[in-house]
Amino acid sequence: MPTARTEARADLERIARTLRSHIVEATTKAGSGHPSSSLSMVEIVTVLYFGGVLRYDPLDPHNPERDRFILSKGHGAPGLYAVLAEAGYFPVADLMTLRRLGSPLEGHPNMCRLPGVEASTGSLGQGFSIAIGHALGARLDKRDYRVYAMVGDGESEQGQVWEAAMYAGNHGLDNLTLIIDRNGNQQTGAVADIQPLDPLDEKLRSFGLEVRTIDGHSFDEVSAAFDWARSVSGRAQAIIANTIKGKGVALLEAGQGKWHGKPIPPDEEAKALVEIGA
Amino acid sequence: MSLGLERITLEDGPATREAFGDALAEIGADERIVVVDGDVNNSTFTNKFAERYPERFFNVGIAESNMIGIAAGLAACGKIPVASSFSTFLLSNAFDQIRMSIAFPNQNVKLVGTHAGISIGEDGPSQMAIEDVALACSLPGFTVIVPADGPSTSAATKVMIETEGPTFMRCGRPKVPVVYSEGAEFHLGKANTLRDGDDVTVIANGIMVAMALDAAEALASDGIAARVLDMHTVKPIDVAAIERAANETRAIVVAEEHLAYGGLGSIVAMVVGERKPIRLAFVDIGDTYATSGTAEELLAQYGLTPGAIADAARRVLKD
Secondary structure, eight states: OOEEEEOOHHHHHHHHHHHHHHHHHHHHHHTOSOHHHHHTTHHHHHHHHHEEEEEEOTTSTTOTTSOEEEESSGGGHHHHHHHHHHHTSSOGGGGGGTTOTTOSOOSSOOTTTSTTOOSOOOSTTOHHHHHHHHHHHHHHHTOOOOEEEEEETTGGGSHHHHHHHHHHHHTTOTTEEEEEEEOSEETTEEHHHHSOOOSHHHHHHHTTOEEEEEETTOHHHHHHHHHHHHHOOSSOEEEEEEOOTTTTOHHHHHTTTTOTTOOOOHHHHHHHHHHHTO | OOOOOOOOOOOSSOBHHHHHHHHHHHTTTSTTEEEEESSOHHHHSTHHHHHHOGGGEEEOOSOHHHHHHHHHHHHHTTOEEEEEEEHIIIIIITHHHIIIIIITTTOOOEEEEESBSGGGOTTOGGGOBSSHHHHHHTSTTOEEEOOOSHHHHHHHHHHHHHSOSOEEEEOOSSBOOOOSOTTOOOOTTOOEEEEOOSSEEEEEOTTHHHHHHHHHHHHHHTTOOEEEEEOOEEESOOHHHHHHHHHHSSEEEEEOSSBSTTSHHHHHHHHHHHHOOOEEEEESOBSSOOOSSOHHHHHHHTTOSHHHHHHHHHHHHHO
16 A cells, blocks of 8 residues: 655755755756756655655555656656655666666656656646546545646646646546646746736636645645645645745756756756755 | 549448447446547537446546546546547647657547548538548557448447557548448458459548449449458558558559548558559548538539549559
């Protein structure tokens, strides 16, 4: 039976630093990838996998009772791979094969090649719908697993996200939690300049979801949000997590709009790792 | 140019969409089967499944992208989702979702597109799927089925459910002539030789199969012996049957209710070109959109008739 791992607060902080260093090292070694989009989601996935939220068993990744985490923003793959490796789905050393020929750690997640990946994503907008399918599957099979889907705020410009929100909202899928990694930036600039989403909370609420907005880098707020999500009955939930793209690396944090899809250059890597402090 | 034989008999049997809906309801007790609908269930006839098994029927509204994603998620949970809509809304509207959420992860989703081709008639080109076979065949791992009539659609529906892997089945709107007897067997990837002959082979599927048989009859009166193959499975194509036809007859005519590029004709040409080059002729919609009209009028206007098939056979044999 899959179970949740519940680590102490100090361990969560240590794991988050480890994930950040994996993200930086793997993408810098690969010479490509999306470290900044991965760094914004670190606290959220740390709490999901180590903070007593997801019930999973890396030795039995397809167990039908498992909770599901679907990374719809597939370019956050380095962040997903880092947490899956630390959770025990595959060796941590494999992280350094990211994007290499033959490696199952492809540029975007491929569920057929890597255990723990719940959906093949990377063409934006699709993961929330897939999560609804899993949530309906739980209802049909009378299982109590929960489904979490993470989308980006830029990704939320895709119409399919709102088709899915309408469905989730209208059908009371209380075993389904949408997480929006709201790092405020997309490929060529700020979401607020390109296709402003506000009032995002009101939009989601009007689609029938229960909504909570949090600081996505605060362990307390992230943990409390997942506690809240599990307590909601009769409605799907959305957690809007305000985050910082490139969180933890000064070069990326200061260079918003310039680092989407770009790894940290090798000569900046050591400094970044010191800042992360893993 | 005379089209010769003009008889287009569209009304002898059930529409393939209705045969699909009946078959799905018939086997619906299988709890693995779930149906996802884009609010056209009374047109696709998945309403017959819905009446019997409402707990496994999901009308997601007019939102094909979400429909495909939901089907993919259900498949990942071990269900056998049948996602059904008008073929053009399914394949064209949701193509990237099909590519990304079904084909790439090889999910066991069954796509059933109805109202395919120009024989939907009066609703016009916006509703006509004439690119769908090409789109579906382009997807790695997909099985693509275009059944000819009610009995074979019924059999194909059951085989589709029992066969693991992503599948697209194409059904039509109008009633169509019955080609097969009730209870006919259906073997995926195996063309049916409906009539033998050694002068020319007509390879057809869907609505064009019955017309190919009519064309063969007309050709026989001219002393031309036509073999007729029902190529109901476009992918994987029956390479052996095509190779035999190329070896044993002098020319091949391919007939389909689809655009010229990327459908059955293109795939047959690939096989013939590689295995045994012989003369080919193509009866299809060409490279154009159609208009409104009755099904019979449109089929005649766009050259999808027994006469057009027979003319193509005579022409290619003469060259």
